[in-house]
Amino acid sequence: MSELSYDDVKAAAERISGITRPVPVIAVDPGAVGSAEVFLALDFMQHSGSFKDRGAANFAAAHLAAGTMPAAGVVIASGGNAGLACAWAAERHGVPATVFVPVTAPEVKVARLRALGARVRQVGTEYAEAQTAAQRFGRETGALVSHAYDDPHVVAGAGTLLPELLAAVPGLDTVIVAVGGGGLFAGTAIAAAHHGVRVVAVEPERCRALNAAIEAGEVVDVEVDSVAADSLGARRASQTALHWARRASALSLLVSEEAIRSARQTIWEHRRLVIEHAAATALAALMSGVYRPAPGERVAVVLCGANTDLSSLR
Structure with missing residues (x-):
């Protein structure tokens, strides 16, 4: 596939229409973040x-339509959420799914993977080790990796969120997203550039792959040591x-571990929303003041995941 464009996002939106759920959007109480209008x-x-x-959903639908989904099914490495989504999409289409996760993956995610019918393999302590094992599995079995x-269909699918946000929040100025490897960020940035929306990329201080790449001018390996590292x-x-x-x-920002934990706890206490530390990372940029919206700015914060251990909330 050539360089991704907004046309790829539109094609993805057509493929997954009626399969994924339109994003619910709620307004934050007026005055909570100065005079900015903030939406979750x-x-x-x-x-x-x-x-x-x-x-x-876009990955599975595109390969099935093209006749490139093998009988061996699909294999993926994941900290948990991508594996869960892959297992869900595969089950929906009757396709076998094998998911490699680190041994450090939260048990709540491993249990859900198995409940979705995925074959789970736990390898290594980091995503990178699980990824190497998944690629080897694909070569040995013929499963589609x-x-x-970092897949064009996955990135384009992630980009479908932004048009839905614009429909819910006309005049949106800024969208804030948490960043791991950059799939959600890249898809959002493609759509945001088309629509003239600013993107703020937020990462933990101790898990800053995109921030370090921007700083270095090329992708580089970084330390992974954050409460949000599972996602x-x-x-x-x-x-x-x-x-x-x-x-x-895009504006690249970093937030502290304390800010991430505080944002997650606060959204639970004030809204009774249970989110992962990864989702709280985006919110932490606003709550900690690392990102300060201009007066009247219309800002959406993407709360990206909620596969988390409830016992860690007070």
Whole structure:
């Protein structure tokens, strides 16, 4: 596939229409963030509990339509959410799915993977190790290898969120997203550039693959040591994410572990919304003041996932 464009996002939207759920959007109380108008995009309310359903549904539908889905099914490496979405999409189409996850993956995600009928393999302590094992499995079995964030169909599928946000929030100025490997960010940036919306990319200070790539001018390996690493734990961002960070003139910000934990707890206490630390990473940029909207700015924060351990909330 050539360089991704907004036409790919539109094609993805047509493929997944009626399969994924339109994103619910709620307004934050007036005055909560100065005079800015802030909205929460609840894309964790997808079937598998995260925005990843968009990319997984587009990936499966595109390969089935093209006749390129093998009998061996699909294999993916994931910190959890991409695997859940892949397993959900595969089950919907009667396709076998094998998911490689690190041994550190939260048990709540592993249990859900098995409930969706996926064959789960736990390998290594980081996403990168699980990815290597998944690629080897694909070569040995003929299974189609999907990527958690660096596949054109996955990125285009993720981009379908932004048009839905614009329909819900006319005049949207800015969208804030958490970044791991960069699939959601890249898809959002493609659509945002088309519509003239600013993108703010937020990462944990100790898990900053895109931020480091922007700083270095090329993708680089980074340390992965964050409470949000189960979802944002890519050791390096994709080339696609770096390309669109430059092309969309995205703002890259970092937030502390304390800010992430505080944002997650606060959204539970004030809205009774249960989200992952990854989703709280985007929210933390606003709540901690790392991102300060201009007066009257219309801002949407993407709450991207909710496959989390409830016992960690007070």
